Amino acid sequence: xxxxxxxxxxxxxxxxxxxxxxxxxxxxxxxxxxxxxxxxxxxxxxxxxxxxxxxxxxxxxxxxxxxxxxxxxxxxxxxxxxxxxxxxxxxxxxxxxxxxxxxxxxxxx
Amino acid sequence: xxxxxxxxxxxxxxxxxxxxxxxxxxxxxxxxxxxxxxxxxxxxxxxxxxxxxxxxxxxxxxxxxxxxxxxxxxxxxxxxxxxxxxxxxxxxxxxxxxxxxxxxxxxxxxxxxxxx
Numbered sequence: 001x002x003x004x005x006x007x008x009x010x011x012x013x014x015x016x017x018x019x020x021x022x023x024x025x026x027x028x029x030x031x032x033x034x035x036x037x038x039x040x041x042x043x044x045x046x047x048x049x050x051x052x053x054x055x056x057x058x059x060x061x062x063x064x065x066x067x068x069x070x071x072x073x074x075x076x077x078x079x080x081x082x083x084x085x086x087x088x089x090x091x092x093x094x095x096x097x098x099x100x101x102x103x104x105x106x107x108x109x
Numbered sequence: 110x111x112x113x114x115x116x117x118x119x120x121x122x123x124x125x126x127x128x129x130x131x132x133x134x135x136x137x138x139x140x141x142x143x144x145x146x147x148x149x150x151x152x153x154x155x156x157x158x159x160x161x162x163x164x165x166x167x168x169x170x171x172x173x174x175x176x177x178x179x180x181x182x183x184x185x186x187x188x189x190x191x192x193x194x195x196x197x198x199x200x201x202x203x204x205x206x207x208x209x210x211x212x213x214x215x216x217x218x219x220x221x222x223x224x225x
Contacts, residue, residue, distance in 0.1 A: 002151075034213075043200055043218050044200070044214075045216070089214075096142060097154070097202075099153075100151065102151060102152075
């Protein structure tokens with residue numbers, strides 16, 4: 001079983017829609033989690049960190065449920081520019097970052 | 110402040126040849142990582158340096174791959190001899206000293222390696 005799993009999609013949604021991505025992790029020792037965004041042929045870029053209390057950054061909301069080993073990302077009022085692959089990433093203290101396979105989002109006009 | 114830089118951005122070589130990729134991390138970042146993304150697959154960890162020491166090289170595919178980080182500054186990743194399955198995008202990333210709230214990865218733009 002992969003350490004970080006995601007639904008690869010693609011998710012095709014109209015502009016203005018709300019879309020949610022899920023991610024599960026198998027290693028309970030993972031301590032910190034992040035969502036990265038990767039545009040086609042570009043490097044991944046940090047979108048936001050994920051906290052147990054949940055955190056929001058504009059149209060983006062991330063949530064971590066340690067009991068269920070589950071992470072989510074909610075995007076409200078989708079824009080065309082949100083089209084990208086969203087990577088769920090976990091890290092154990094002092095260890096390396098582990099990437100999920102990514103979920104591809106296409107926001108359609 | 111300069112970000113993580115990688116060179117070259119693209120490399121096309123023939124099977125059996127040698128290629129060396131270079132990564133310059135953000136100045137002051139102790140942690141340097143190499144990752145690889147093969148087309149259609151997830152980003153996979155190759156290895157992690159803390160300063161000049163290899164902290165974890167469990168992701169290195171085989172002994173055709175050699176990474177170095179002399180002096181704890183820039184790093185090189187050499188593939189010798191290259192095989193077809195080595196094709197992919199090789200990303201380098203760096204992060205500051207790991208600690209609470211400090212685990213953020215900054216990526217270079219990657220080296221697209223094509224082995225023909």
